[in-house]
Amino acid sequence: MNVIEIRGATKVFNPGKGNQVEALAEIDLAVRPGEFVTLIGPSGCGKSTLLRLIAALIAPSTGSVEVNAKPAEQARLDRDYGMAFQTAGLFDWRTVSKNIELPLELMGWTKGDRRRRAKEMLELVKLGEFATHHPSELSGGMQQRVAIARALSFSPALLLMDEPFGALDEMTREHMQDELLRIWKETETTVVFVTHSIPEAVYLSTRVVVMSPRPGNIASVIEVDLGQRQASVRDDPAFHTKVTEVRVALRKVEE
Amino acid sequence: MNALKGFSAPIVTGVVLFGLWEGVLALFNPQGFVLPAPSEIVGALIDNWSEVYQGARITGYVVVSGLLAGIIFGVLAALLVTRFRTANETITPLAVAINAIPIIALAPIFNNWFGLTSARSNQAIVVALVFFPIFINTTRGLTQVDRSQVELMESYAASRSRISREVRIPNAMPFFFTALKLSTSLAVIAAIVAEYFGGRQDALGPLITQSAGLTRYDDAWAAVLAGTTIGAVLYIVVTVLERVAMPWHSLIRSHREET
Ligand SMILES: Nc1ncnc2c1ncn2[C@@H]1O[C@H](COP(=O)(O)OP(=O)(O)OP(=O)(O)O)[C@@H](O)[C@H]1O
Ligand SMILES: [Mg+2]
Numbered sequence: 001m002n003v004i005e006i007r008g009a010t011k012v013f014n015p016g017k018g019n020q021v022e023a024l025a026e027i028d029l030a031v032r033p034g035e036f037v038t039l040i041g042p043s044g045c046g047k048s049t050l051l052r053l054i055a056a057l058i059a060p061s062t063g064s065v066e067v068n069a070k071p072a073e074q075a076r077l078d079r080d081y082g083m084a085f086q087t088a089g090l091f092d093w094r095t096v097s098k099n100i101e102l103p104l105e106l107m108g109w110t111k112g113d114r115r116r117r118a119k120e121m122l123e124l125v126k127l128g129e130f131a132t133h134h135p136s137e138l139s140g141g142m143q144q145r146v147a148i149a150r151a152l153s154f155s156p157a158l159l160l161m162d163e164p165f166g167a168l169d170e171m172t173r174e175h176m177q178d179e180l181l182r183i184w185k186e187t188e189t190t191v192v193f194v195t196h197s198i199p200e201a202v203y204l205s206t207r208v209v210v211m212s213p214r215p216g217n218i219a220s221v222i223e224v225d226l227g228q229r230q231a232s233v234r235d236d237p238a239f240h241t242k243v244t245e246v247r248v249a250l251r252k253v254e255e
Numbered sequence: 256m257n258a259l260k261g262f263s264a265p266i267v268t269g270v271v272l273f274g275l276w277e278g279v280l281a282l283f284n285p286q287g288f289v290l291p292a293p294s295e296i297v298g299a300l301i302d303n304w305s306e307v308y309q310g311a312r313i314t315g316y317v318v319v320s321g322l323l324a325g326i327i328f329g330v331l332a333a334l335l336v337t338r339f340r341t342a343n344e345t346i347t348p349l350a351v352a353i354n355a356i357p358i359i360a361l362a363p364i365f366n367n368w369f370g371l372t373s374a375r376s377n378q379a380i381v382v383a384l385v386f387f388p389i390f391i392n393t394t395r396g397l398t399q400v401d402r403s404q405v406e407l408m409e410s411y412a413a414s415r416s417r418i419s420r421e422v423r424i425p426n427a428m429p430f431f432f433t434a435l436k437l438s439t440s441l442a443v444i445a446a447i448v449a450e451y452f453g454g455r456q457d458a459l460g461p462l463i464t465q466s467a468g469l470t471r472y473d474d475a476w477a478a479v480l481a482g483t484t485i486g487a488v489l490y491i492v493v494t495v496l497e498r499v500a501m502p503w504h505s506l507i508r509s510h511r512e513e514t
Contacts, residue, residue, distance in 0.1 A: 057406050076412055083410045089403035093425040093503045102421070106411045134503045 001069055003158055003190045004031035010193055010215075013082050016162035023049045025094045025215035035182060036191045038205040040198065040246065042254055046216025047102075047194045048086055051160050053191060054109030055083050067158065079107065084164045086194075090135040090142040090150075097122065097131040100150045107154060121149035124144070124179060140167045148176065152183060159184075159191045165200065177204060198250070202226075203234065208245065213255040220249045260490070291473040295454045296480055297480035299473035306462065311481040314459040315447045317374050318485055321381025322438060328382065330431070331387025337388075337397040337423065338415075349395075354387045359448050366453035373454065379447040396427025429504055432497040439489040447482055 011024040024046045031037050039047045052058045053065050056072035067075035082103070089148065090099050100118040101109075109117070122128050125145035127138075135143055144167045151159065165173045181204065184191055195201050201208045205224050212219040224242055226233050233239050273293045280292040291299070300307055332350065335342040361468045362380055369376035408418045427502050452459020466474035497504070 021263070052406075055406075055410055057409055076410065079412050081410070085407065087401075087403045089401060089407050091404065091421070093428075093501070097292070103411050106413055106417070115259045136503070 001033070001034075002030045002066075003033050003068060004029065004172060004192070005066040005069075006030070006053070007064050008064075009053055009060040009065055011046070011053060011058065012061045015061065019179070022215040024053070025076055025217050026215075027053075031190060031192060033190055034078070034188050036193065036204055036206045038201040038208045039192065039194045039211060040196070040208060040250065041216075042198075042213050042250075043211035045211045045253075047211060049052075049082075049216065050211075051162050051192065051194060055081060065092065079154075081158040081160055082145065082151045082154060083160040083174030084147050084151035084162060084163040085162075086166070088135070088140075088141055088147040088237075089124045090146055092134060092136055095134055096127065096138070096146050099146055100137065100153050103150065105155050114167055117153055118149075121153050122146075124152070125149045136190050140173060141169060144168060145172070145176070155187055155189075157187075157189060159189050159193075161191065162194045163196065164193075166196070173200070180204065198243055198246050199234070199239075202239060202246060208246050210249045210253060219253045221248055222249060265349050267496070271482065282441050287363050287469055291476055295473045296476045299471075299476040300480060303474055303477060307459075307477050308456075310462045310478060311376065311459050311485060313455050313457055314443075314450065315375045317381060317450075317454075317458070318489070320331070321378045321446065321492040322385055322442045324378070325382045325385025325438065325442070326389055326435065329386045329434075331512070332386075332390045332469040333393035333397055333427075336394055338419075350387060350390055353383065358383045359445060362449045362452040365449075366369045371453045374455065374458070375452040377446055377458075381442050381445045384445045385442055388434040388437050392430040393427050396430030397423045400426045428501050432493065432501070435493050435497075436490060438488050439493055443482055443486040443489070 004149040006027050008103065009024065009027045010022075013019075013021040013023055014161060017018055019176075027050060029050075039050060041047055047213060051060070053060055054067065054072060054201055056065070056076040058069075059073075065072040067072070068078075068080050070078075090096075091102070094102065095165070097118045100121050101114040104114040104117060119128070119131065122131055125148060127149070128141060129232065130138065130142070135146065144164065148161075148164050151161065151164070165176055177200065180191075183189065191204075193201075193204060195204075202224055208222040208224060209218055210220045210222065226236065226242070277293050280290065332346050336346050337343075358380060361383075362376070365376035367381050369379060397419075404422050404426075405418060408422060413421070446458075447460045447463070450458045451464055454460070459482050462478040463475045466472070466478065
């Protein structure tokens with residue numbers, strides 16, 4: 001059984017109006033349990049739109065999207081996935097810790113459990129001492145880390161992440177990549193991940209989906225098998241070969 | 256204590272201003288005919304204390320009750336409009352039409368409706384005037400929310416009312432308080448001007464017109480001072496409430512000021 005099954009999904013925004021946008025054309029994509037799939041492609045090619053379709057935050061214009069063998073909308077209502085958005089989307093009126101607790105509150109966790117989990121997650125993203133701060137007191141990268149902690153807090157079996165590491169410095173980024181890989185391996189999560197960074201895509205994924213713009217489409221799919229992922233992989237020739245392969249595919253798309 | 260922070264500067268400004276006023280009048284206008292000195296106004300206030308105090312009570316009651324009712328109606332309408340499309344389509348044009356009416360011009364008509372000597376008509380003027388800014392601003396705050404925050408809540412399958420509670424209402428708070436601060440001074444003006452035309456004869460409005468008619472300008476100013484005090488007290492109360500209700504907001508502000 002596939003975790004995600006997209007069949008002939010298209011998305012047209014504002015159909016029939018002057019500002020009509022054909023964002024996605026006939027997407028077919030299946031994601032198996034435990035896969036780490038990365039979406040990469042030029043800005044505006046519909047990566048966020050595709051992620052929103054999977055999350056059932058928008059409905060496809062035609063075609064179907066299934067998550068865990070049920071309509072995506074049902075999966076959303078069943079809280080089958082966790083999502084981290086391109087913009088951090090933190091709530092200024094909640095402290096950092098309370099922001100992370102938000103999904104847990106909605107899922108009816110007890111106060112003590114929520115506190116404990118928020119603390120763990122803050123340690124994970126190295127923001128332990130900022131628990132009682134408000135988001136406005138944090139830098140952009142720190143805010144993004146809080147958003148990641150929030151997405152991971154309830155250990156969803158499916159993680160949808162839209163450029164979650166975009167605002168992070170290189171060292172923090174690598175740290176977060178390794179943490180994400182560790183969580184992915186330990187909990188056998190399925191991940192769909194959007195990024196603009198080719199090395200990041202290759203380092204993290206089992207499969208890189210290269211998308212082309214106007215209208216958004218899947219141009220090519222590149223399988224990645226670098227064995228046991230660890231920092232040394234970044235220096236591996238096989239890693240660089242894959243990076244080049246993705247780069248070539250992207251260059252074709254941009255032309 | 257923290258909630259009261261920031262009031263010292265206006266107090267100092269006020270003291271300096273009144274000192275200057277007193278000083279300039281003492282030097283150039285010893286008769287105090289056109290503009291009485293602060294000391295004369297305070298003197299008139301002491302002499303007519305019971306009258307002014309009674310007037311301030313009546314007008315204060317009109318202002319506060321009208322303000323409260325205006326807030327309740329404004330917020331309720333805003334909640335309805337954001338929740339139901341049909342409410343939006345009926346209430347919003349109606350509110351815009353009402354706002355186009357110079358409400359204060361209705362005072363004599365309201366007197367006819369509610370009785371010439373009753374405070375009801377003055378209250379109605381205040382309610383009508385306060386309603387609009389509260390309604391418009393609160394609606395704006397409830398609807399102009401960060402899209403990703405709403406999507407985040409939807410990704411958790413949160414109910415509509417939960418999204419309102421977690422996202423829309425907190426987001427509307429700064430909008431609401433901005434409108435409320437505006438409304439306090441508006442309410443005092445509305446009440447006093449409405450009282451010029453009718454309502455209870457022992458209110459501040461009639462006190463001002465009667466004193467001015469008898470060229471007792473220092474008495475008129477004493478009544479104006481009482482009206483000013485009502486406005487100032489309300490403004491301070493709202494500011495304190497704002498800081499208590501939105502600790503995160505004053506935080507944002509203080510950070511901006513520091514940097
Ligand atoms: N809500 C919307 N209404 C109208 N058009 C939209 C909407 N959301 C996205 N679009 C359009 O759909 C296209 C794809 O947008 P999308 O956000 O999916 O791109 P993206 O690949 O995520 O880009 P980026 O890498 O810059 O984040 C764009 O042309 C965009 O203008
Ligand atoms: Mg995007």
